[in-house]
Amino acid sequence: MPGGACVLVIALMFLAWGEAQECSPGGHQFLRSPYRSVRFDSWHLQQSAVQDLICDHSLSPGWYRFLILDRPAEMPTKCVEMNHCGTQAPIWLSLRDSETLPSPGEIKQLTACATWQFLFSTTKDCCLFQIPVSVRNCGNFSVYLLQPTQGCMGYCAEAISDARLHPCGSDETETGGDCVRQLAASLPPPPAGRPEVLVELIESRLFCRCSFDVPATKNSVGFHIAWSRLSSQEVKEELTQETTVQAFSLLELDGINLRLGDRIFCSASVFFLENPHVQSVAIESQEFFAGFKLQPELSTISEDGKEYYLRIESTVPIICSEFSELDQECKISLKLKTIGQDLVFFWGIYPC
Structure with a gap:
C-alpha cells in the first residue's frame, strides 16, 4: 500500500500547514x-x-x-x-x-x-x-x-x-444555557466551613487571615466575607466587607482598623457567580484575641514564699527587625504590681 501511505502523509502535512x-x-x-x-x-x-x-x-x-x-x-x-x-x-x-x-x-x-x-x-x-x-x-x-x-x-x-457541550441529564433543566439540577436551581449554595482567624507576617506587616473550607458544588462560587470586633461595651462593630472568589481574606493589623487587644471575628457566606444575590447562611468564626495571654489567668499572686509559674503567650508574631539591626535584645517589659512596691520582670523575645 505505498500509494495510500503517501496520500496519508501529504494529508497530514496539509493539515499542519493549514492550522492558524x-x-x-x-x-x-x-x-x-x-x-x-x-x-x-x-x-x-x-x-x-x-x-x-x-x-x-x-x-x-x-x-x-x-x-x-x-x-x-x-x-x-x-x-x-x-x-x-x-x-x-x-x-x-x-x-x-x-x-x-x-x-x-x-x-x-x-x-x-x-x-x-x-x-x-x-x-x-x-x-x-x-x-x-x-x-x-x-x-x-x-x-x-x-x-x-x-x-x-x-x-x-x-x-x-x-447544553452546548453535552445534553442535559434527566434530573437537570436548562437554565440560562446551563444544565442545573432541578432541586438545586432555586436553592442557595451550601455554607462554607467555619472560618478561622490567624495572624501572619507578610513583608514585615501583620495581617489577620480569615480562611475556611469551600463547600463541594458543581457551580462556580464566590464568597462574601465580613470582619468585626467586640467593643469595650461587648458590642460587635463591623470593620469591613469583601467579595472575592478566593477562600480567604486579609485585614491588616495596623493599629487603626485592628489593634493589639482586639477580639476579632470574621464571617463567610457563599454565593453562585451566576446568581450572586442568593447567598448561603453566613458562618462566623470563633473569637480571636490579638495580643498576649496569661496562663493561668490569675488575678493575684500571694506573697507566701511559694513559686508561681505563669505562661505568657503571644497570638501574634513579634517583629524584632529594628532591634536586631541595632544588635540589641528584643524583649517585652511586663510589670507586676504588688502592694507597697513595684516589681519589674523582663521577658526576652529573641529574633530567629
Missing part, C-alpha cells in the same frame, strides 16, 4: 478571571474591592482565549448591562444584521462595543465606544485579537453552556 498560528498552544494567551463572566455583578467589587475591577486599558495587543474557571468561554454577542463582567463599562461583540460569527477555520473582522450610561441619564448606550476585534474560529474554541481599551473598560466572557 493563533490556534496553536503558543499562539494565544488566556484571560481567566471569573469576574469577566456576564453574570458577575460588578457592584460587589465597587463596594468592597475596587482594586479588583477589570480595566483593559493596559492589556497587551494580541490573540486571547477566554476561560471562566477553566471552563471554555467566548465573547457575548448581545448587549451587556453596565456594572457587569467585573467592570463598569463591559465590552461585548456586536453583530450587524448581515454579520455572523466565523465558521471553523475562518477569521472575521468584527466590532466590539462598550456599554455606558451617563450620570442622570435614563437610557444606556450599548455601543458608546467601538473597538475593532478579529475573531478566529479554531474549531473547538475561538480566539480574539484584542487591543487596549480607551479607558477603564473590560472585555466580557460568557461560559459555553453545558
